[in-house]
Amino acid sequence: MKEKAGKAKLKNIIEMAVSFSAMGRVFEKGSTEKIKLKLNNCIKDFFNLSTEEEYHKKHKEFCKWFTRNIKTAERKKEGRTIKRSQYASWGQAAKVIDIVLKVCIYYCNLPSAEVSSKIVPWLNSAIDTPILGDLKKRHSSPIISQISTIEDIDKTAYEELQKMIRTDIKESFNGEIFPVQYDDIKWRELNR
Numbered sequence: 001m002k003e004k005a006g007k008a009k010l011k012n013i014i015e016m017a018v019s020f021s022a023m024g025r026v027f028e029k030g031s032t033e034k035i036k037l038k039l040n041n042c043i044k045d046f047f048n049l050s051t052e053e054e055y056h057k058k059h060k061e062f063c064k065w066f067t068r069n070i071k072t073a074e075r076k077k078e079g080r081t082i083k084r085s086q087y088a089s090w091g092q093a094a095k096v097i098d099i100v101l102k103v104c105i106y107y108c109n110l111p112s113a114e115v116s117s118k119i120v121p122w123l124n125s126a127i128d129t130p131i132l133g134d135l136k137k138r139h140s141s142p143i144i145s146q147i148s149t150i151e152d153i154d155k156t157a158y159e160e161l162q163k164m165i166r167t168d169i170k171e172s173f174n175g176e177i178f179p180v181q182y183d184d185i186k187w188r189e190l191n192r
Helices: 002-020 031-047 052-069 090-107 113-122 129-138 155-172 179-190
Strands: 075-077 080-083
Touching: 002 031, 002 090, 031 052, 031 090, 031 113, 052 090, 052 113, 090 113, 090 155, 090 179, 129 155, 129 179, 155 179
Parallel strands: none
Antiparallel strands: 075 080
């Protein structure tokens, strides 16, 4: 019974985290269920990591899967298509996995407080459009200068943005916080 309860708890946490990412409406109908199924099948891989390199490898695997299997919803205005459906961007994939991992590992201390404390420093900051805009204002980079939304973020830009965040943590927070804490602080600061 404990195992069944544990599985139900994890599924509930993943569902809450996917909803928390506010990305469901961006994707084609039925995508949220595909995303939750994939997360339920791979989340424990993140709980069993030994090194930061393994974390980045698993993160990359998820983003690759996502960008090959999940499409954005077609957008219409006044009956006209203003944006066709296309495969999701790396930025969209990363936002989903970054928030799910944040909720599971950082907020919920899964799989245990001990393991969570080891993994939390490796986690990336979830990037939304306001955080992207803030980083663009304060840092110059030819890679990100052309990016307007997370839909425009490819793998290279995502990695550049994560480096910027880690630099900002050193400069603005004396290196005393982790990237998952950075996006909590920035989200509250920029969305008020």
